[in-house]
Every structure is written in structure tokens, then in C-alpha cells.
Amino acid sequence: MSFTEEILSQFERYESSTMSQEERVAFEERLRQEEDFRNSFEDFRQMQSGIKAFGYQQFAAQLQSWDEEHDTDADEQVRTLSFSRWYYWAAAVAVIMVATISWWQLSPGQNEQLYTAYFQPYPDVLTSRGENENALNTAMIAYESGEYSEAITLFRQLLEGNGSTEAQGNELRFYLAQAYLSTESYDLAQQLLEDLQNVDQFGLKEASQWYLALAYLKQGDSDTAVRLLQQIKASPNHAYGAQSLQLLKQMN
Numbered sequence: 634m635s636f637t638e639e640i641l642s643q644f645e646r647y648e649s650s651t652m653s654q655e656e657r658v659a660f661e662e663r664l665r666q667e668e669d670f671r672n673s674f675e676d677f678r679q680m681q682s683g684i685k686a687f688g689y690q691q692f693a694a695q696l697q698s699w700d701e702e703h704d705t706d707a708d709e710q711v712r713t714l715s716f717s718r719w720y721y722w723a724a725a726v727a728v729i730m731v732a733t734i735s736w737w738q739l740s741p742g743q744n745e746q747l748y749t750a751y752f753q754p755y756p757d758v759l760t761s762r763g764e765n766e767n768a769l770n771t772a773m774i775a776y777e778s779g780e781y782s783e784a785i786t787l788f789r790q791l792l793e794g795n796g797s798t799e800a801q802g803n804e805l806r807f808y809l810a811q812a813y814l815s816t817e818s819y820d821l822a823q824q825l826l827e828d829l830q831n832v833d834q835f836g837l838k839e840a841s842q843w844y845l846a847l848a849y850l851k852q853g854d855s856d857t858a859v860r861l862l863q864q865i866k867a868s869p870n871h872a873y874g875a876q877s878l879q880l881l882k883q884m885n
Contacts, residue, residue, distance in 0.1 A: 843873040
């Protein structure tokens with residue numbers, strides 16, 4: 634899927650919580666139904682992480698410099714950067730990141746920097762804000778609101794209730810692992826993700842593999858992280874192939 638201006642606008646509005654309720658419901662439904670759209674959204678979020686790692690102020694200054702070089706109309710009083718151009722410059726920043734970080738000899742502190750740059754909690758693709766409130770919806774609202782300790786309690790209750798199918802249980806375990814990562818309970822997250830990465834016909838299998846690699850990276854186990862990232866990179870059309878390749882370059 635190409636990053637059109639309309640698509641990028643939707644991504645940014647969703648991330649900044651400026652969509653109406655109807656728009657958010659439609660957006661989340663599309664995330665659930667369309668793999669290409671979901672992968673593009675994940676790419677967008679990784680791009681945002683890259684900007685975060687590069688440093689927002691540094692990125693903004695560099696972007697302004699590039700923008701001025703390409704805007705030759707001296708009479709233009711207000712410069713408005715379109716989303717398509719914004720994405721182009723962000724991609725350029727990603728290249729800069731690779732060039733500036735690739736010389737690192739990875740240490741625990743640098744592991745943490747890379748983890749922070751790449752980790753973004755996975756978006757809610759299970760529920761819609763417009764649905765009637767139920768236990769799952771309540772848990773996901775807590776998760777989306779950053780109330781991860783509460784989400785952990787609610788996810789556990791749902792799993793202990795035995796009211797879920799096997800597929801639903803795996804989805805709950807995935808988001809429980811996300812909440813564990815977000816509360817720095819890395820060992821617990823790893824235990825769940827180790828199992829989920831091997832579940833066939835699981836829609837979040839590839840995401841489980843990616844987040845497991847990040848968990849090992851954060852824990853300082855670079856060898857295991859590299860092995861998992863190489864497996865992802867070698868998998869044709871893997872949703873996290875590009876991110877894994879970039880991260881591997883930064884770790885070398």
C-alpha cells in the first residue's frame with residue numbers, strides 16, 4: 634500500500650486522537666480486516682519511533698533546512714509541509730539514523746536506546762470504541778489509555794474465565810504480553826511471546842516474533858535478538874522484515 638496524503642493524514646489523526654468516534658471505529662475495523670493497511674500503519678508507527686530516536690528537535694531543524702532548500706518561491710510567506718513530503722523527509726531521517734548508529738559497539742545502554750526507538754505498543758485491533766461495553770472492551774480501553782497495570786488485571790481475568798476460544802485466548806495473551814512489556818515485566822512478556830510466535834494460523838504471529846526480539850534486546854540478550862531478527866528478515870513478505878533489517882544494521 635502506498636503512503637498517500639490521505640492515508641498518512643488518517644494515521645496521524647488516529648495517533649493524535651483527533652478522529653471522531655465514527656472515524657475511529659471505521660479506522661479500527663479497517664485495521665482488523667486489511668492486512669496491507671495494518672502493515673502500513675505499523676510502518677508509520679515505526680517511522681515515528683525513528684523520529685523519536687533521532688530527536689524531534691534535530692529532526693525538525695533538519696526538515697526545515699531541507700524544506701527551505703526545496704521551496705524556491707521567495708514570495709511564499711507560509712510553508713505548509715504536506716504529509717507526502719513529510720513522509721519523504723522522515724524516510725531520509727531513517728537513513729541518517731542507520732548511518733549514525735551503525736558504528737556502535739552494542740552495550741546494555743545502547744540496547745535500551747534501540748529498544749526505546751523501536752518499541753511501540755501494538756494498536757487495538759480487537760475492539761471498536763463504538764461497541765457496547767463488555768469485559769474485553771473495558772480491558773482494551775485501559776490498554777489504549779496507557780493504564781497497563783489495570784489492563785493486565787483485566788486480561789488475566791478474561792483468560793481465567795475460560796469463556797474465550799483458543800484463538801481469542803491467544804489474542805488476549807498477545808495483548809497481555811504487550812502490557813507486560815509496557816510495565817517492564819520483560820520475563821513474563823517473553824514467556825507468552827515464545828509460545829505465540831509458534832502458533833500457526835494466528836493473525837498476530839509475526840507481531841509476536843517482532844516483539845519477542847525486542848524483549849530480548851531490552852534484556853541485553855543481543856545474540857538471541859539477532860537470531861530472531863534474522864529469521865524475520867529471511868521470511869518472505871514478513872510484516873516486520875524492513876524494520877528487522879534496519880535494526881540489524883544498527884546492531885552490527
